[in-house]
Amino acid sequence: MRLKIIVALSVLSGLILAWNLHTIFLKIPDELNQGAIFRIIYFHVPAAITSFTGFFVAMFCGVGYLVKGDLKLDAAAAGITEVSLAFATITLITGSIWGRIIWGLWWTWDPRLTSYFVCWLMYVGYLMLRNAIDEPNTRARMSAVLSIFACIDIVIVWKSIEWWRTQHPGPVLSIRSGGGMAPGMEAPLWYNLIALLMLSAVLILIRMRQQSMQREIDSLRRYAHAF
């Protein structure tokens, strides 16, 4: 059943992404001031939202583990964090490429960029902590606590655009006040978000499947050593 869901979601996200690439590169005109490079926003913003969503869902899985003690929830939290970190890396790289063209800099210590990088480092630390602990229950407990702490920092990142003066572009989506994109240009961004969320769900399900197999192999190995 899970395999069928993985295949269905992969096909669906692949189709949406292919359709979107067609729209983004062949139908939408260049932006007046930025030229062709503005198209990177169609991957930068959805990847950022996907990573934030993942980090928060991972925190809830961690809280779920602390309440129920089910290791499956911890496996879900770990899988979601790994995939979200990959999307966070995509966000940093695409942002950096855009910054090189528009600002003339690969990187600037703008508060939002800095905060996002801080978040990225925290989740790298999360994975390092997980790798350093062998005992599954201790690993799950510590990871859940770290995830809760890290999510509080994400809130500061999310609010930082309002708190600090920043050279990062203002909000571009119409759901936030001051949204600056034309309606026809905004739609592919939302479709890309849906496609990336589906893609992340596929990757998370595959990762959870791998972890479940790993647990099975470990238990068989222990069983074999016992005799």
Next chain:
Amino acid sequence: MNFLRQAWAVAAKDLRSEVRSKETVNASLSFALVILLLFSFAFDPDAEQVRQISGGLLWLVFAFAGTLILNRSFARELVNDCLDALIASPATGAQIFFGKCVANYTLLVAVECVCLPIFAVFYNVKLPQRIALLFLVMLLGTWGITVIGTLFSAMTVNLRLRELMLPTLIYPMLIPALIGAIQLSTVLLGNDPLGTENQIWFRLLVVFDLIFTALALTLVEIVLVG
């Protein structure tokens, strides 16, 4: 009241142990002096440049020196399984944690109080007229470092690479508090007017301290006991 009494028992034990051995404070202080020396090679410390980066230098020294104190906080309990005995004692996880926090905070503030005048002498910085405000910033910023550092010290105490893991985990987490403390310290050390635009950093420090103290007290039982 009982909470504070138990916490104080843990804090007094740690402080008494440190006063007798002085190992952590001496190491932390020596490390702080080495960093202050190294900074002098990293840039040419003329008056204007130091004025602009004084807050950053000071808080980097505090953060680096603080890690040494925080690293030892729970690690010193590993000998003779003292940590297990401490957890099995009538004191709750929150009381042990709060006691450890108070001890670490006292030691870190003591190291900072020694470092500040040395920093002023080495880099020819005039201590500000509003030294009470600078002290308030030090107290608020240090509490943020202490509360997160102590919790993560408990989390990493049983890891082989704890000396490496603790700074890797806590520095990113401390960035908001460090930014606030650095901004305010730079303004105060430069004797610049503390305008309304800097009030947000005070608020950030207070909110950061409150949120993470509450969170740490809530979660420490899970970290220590399970």
